[in-house]
Amino acid sequence: MNVVSTVDPRDGRRRATDLTETDESRLEAIAGQASRAARWLSGLGRLGRAEMLDAIAASLESRRVDLVAAAEAETGLSDARLDQELTRAAVQFRMFGDVLRDGGYIEAAIDHAADTPLGRGPDLRRMLVPLGSVAVFGASNFPFAFSVAGGDTASALAAGCPTVLKAHPSHPLTSHASAEAIGSAVRDMDGPDGVIAIVYGEQAGRSLVRHPTICAAALTGSVGAARAIQAAIDERADPIPFYAELSSVNPIVVLPGAAVDRGDQIAEGLFTSFTGSAGQLCTKPGLAFVPSDPGGEHLVDALRGRIASAGGAVLLNERIRDAYENQAAAFERAGARVSARSQVHPGAGFTVAPTLLEVGLPGLTAEIADECFGPLMVVVRYRDVAELDAVLATVPPSLTGSIHRGPGDDAGIVRGLVELLAARSGRIVFDGYPTGVRVSWAQHHGGLWPSTNAVHTSVGATSIRRFLRPLAWQDAPEWILPEELRDEYTAIPRRVDGRLESGVQ
């Protein structure tokens, strides 16, 4: 059996772990346990699963020091960032507890029997039920919040779906410790093995999504990883839904009025947004459109100053480091010039130099309007806001589009730009930055391909919808209905004979 190794990206040293890659017989056992755990999760009911999610949050927090230390050694991310990310993971589990207690997510609907233009209509009752076991591929860039203890897991478990994680190869020990934290909370509730499980190794990931008991898959990762997983899914006789959150350029438009009004502040904001977490965020702004006027020049100058004095940034692994260097070089070859680059003292780890590139219109080619994962941003200088209409249509669809407005900026122009950004983004940010994704009911973290597969979100309360399917009961006797569909049950929002009732709690 292949031993799983781990690398500290700060020095590049690889060491063996006690973990081994998951072979076919172990995968079979895990898939079987997951299937059997579905009944326990369902038996808990909504309120029982809410308690379970709260217990998981508490379990993660009780192991905070160890988890953060494990993640720091495997990712090179700062203690402060990881500490906050662990809080975020706990917040996500607790939010889904609230979602379950609210109960609106099951979309309960009752149509009583009635005469219709098509004759007598039967009594129909519909709600969403768990889809079944879910495969989740942990992200590279969030060892907690988009990984084993991440939002995909939280939303799948909330839905009632046993979850099998494919651990990211760059944080096996953090993944293992996270699964232990979740598993321990489940065991304390007398839950079975299989509610949460973890597999290691690329082959195990492929076998996982081909396994007949797996009913959906989710990934936060690259377009390449998504295509490989889709190819494995395509080998199945039965297609399954695959939710992928992938690549994003996240354009930011700074209008001339904003540059004049608060150029220094925006420079600071852009700098923090594109270099934070070493730029390894799917919401990192990759393109900033800044006017070619004195206000814009002042802003870019301030930005250059910040970058010049910044240190190096540690990327997660060799592959990401190499891709960063290659992508930066490709942008330069395509005509972007280095506007500022920080000083880096060469070391053994995966340290790179945060970089600001610059290009004038019409120099923004398709090569440059592409994601570069890591601390790089391209400033695109424009002379006239009217130029932006055509240019924004060439930027690939993104998770976000942002716009900074100032006192002098015309409302009609803002409206036009927002319409363009809305057509190609999942979230429009006003006078702010796309990083820092709020975990809440109204969040949407998705967008048109290649940012995600469009119709669902991977962050926020509604991400639970990915792991649910509708089920309808026709003329069912009351005693066999789930309690949420019985006439007298009014604790949750339901649509009864077409009218929404908000639920009495």
Place this chain on the structure above:
Amino acid sequence: MNVVSTVDPRDGRRRATDLTETDESRLEAIAGQASRAARWLSGLGRLGRAEMLDAIAASLESRRVDLVAAAEAETGLSDARLDQELTRAAVQFRMFGDVLRDGGYIEAAIDHAADTPLGRGPDLRRMLVPLGSVAVFGASNFPFAFSVAGGDTASALAAGCPTVLKAHPSHPLTSHASAEAIGSAVRDMDGPDGVIAIVYGEQAGRSLVRHPTICAAALTGSVGAARAIQAAIDERADPIPFYAELSSVNPIVVLPGAAVDRGDQIAEGLFTSFTGSAGQLCTKPGLAFVPSDPGGEHLVDALRGRIASAGGAVLLNERIRDAYENQAAAFERAGARVSARSQVHPGAGFTVAPTLLEVGLPGLTAEIADECFGPLMVVVRYRDVAELDAVLATVPPSLTGSIHRGPGDDAGIVRGLVELLAARSGRIVFDGYPTGVRVSWAQHHGGLWPSTNAVHTSVGATSIRRFLRPLAWQDAPEWILPEELRDEYTAIPRRVDGRLESGVQ
């Protein structure tokens, strides 16, 4: 240009029409018109689109005589059935009008800015917006309700998505007349070309789903058709959602108590359900589990009698007729014996004999537990209800699963069977038949593969969700928000700071 022809299935005679297959340049023009029509649809707003849907329903009804006559000549379905189907189509458009007026379907959510465990959370507002142009493949078996004027079109237009139909080759004239009826209602509202369009020919269908402006596709058809469309979609650089409603066996379990209690009535119900519309319904019951006891024997005898005295049934086209004959023969080769077969006088059209096959347990093989499109049902005789557990797990997932209970039937057994059926169906029918799908809020017409791709419905109010994507606004000025997301707007259900408000109308 290839001329489109039409065939009367009652006599098999083919004749040319004035229509031609859609070539690439015409397709390009149609796709462009559709893209441009999106802005008009959006500008109408929810209430304007509701009016449009009502006008479409009225337009269809005003052409009822002509539409029914066109469909009768192309499908061989009875005047009464087609008349009801046209009503159904109108009901669907009007239902989506109600859905738009209600407004809950946009899932409006507002999270005001707030302090959170992760720092200050920005103001976030989310709702669903139209996905863009949609390609719809008309079904063979419903020239109105699942075709040009069908539920996919109604839900896509309701969502605000221009819709391009690929007409089913067996009813081009009905398709053309339906598109005219819809287009006329749109023109009366000064709507542009491109809100609804129609293409003819297989090649046009493939080109359509590959066209970069198409954002989603929907099909009601066969697994083979779905695979061909998916293959064309896979040639795109950007995957798009594809909603397929395909093959379904729709098992019905008659428990011993039910057979004793109302065997004649059930025989009558089963007969009507599997032979109505010549058995060309995706909800046709393909398998009926009937006990091997005197009650079951009486029921099957009654069924045999009905079939023996039934006439022939006209299928839609030669391909469906041949597939029916081949599938019936394959079931017989696999061990099913003819229990009853109606007399058919050979004719020039696509007439077949309604057929009841019978098999005892454990003789139900995978070959027999498959869909046979047309007026055929297999009665599976069982000795003991306990046998059914293992057997039901071998029936492919279906749109529906039905159970008939009588006074003597044990509640525990019913519960167990319902759990099995629920795990493999989209709708559980009690003491009834799966055909006759009510168009309403709580309907679900979907199921696990191969019945559909699981997560969404193709009938009922919530089918609109397929053609929408979430969009979030962060810290947006009030004046730029859609009215549904402004603080003071309370006319629709919204989730505000996590609490659902049901809307004041």
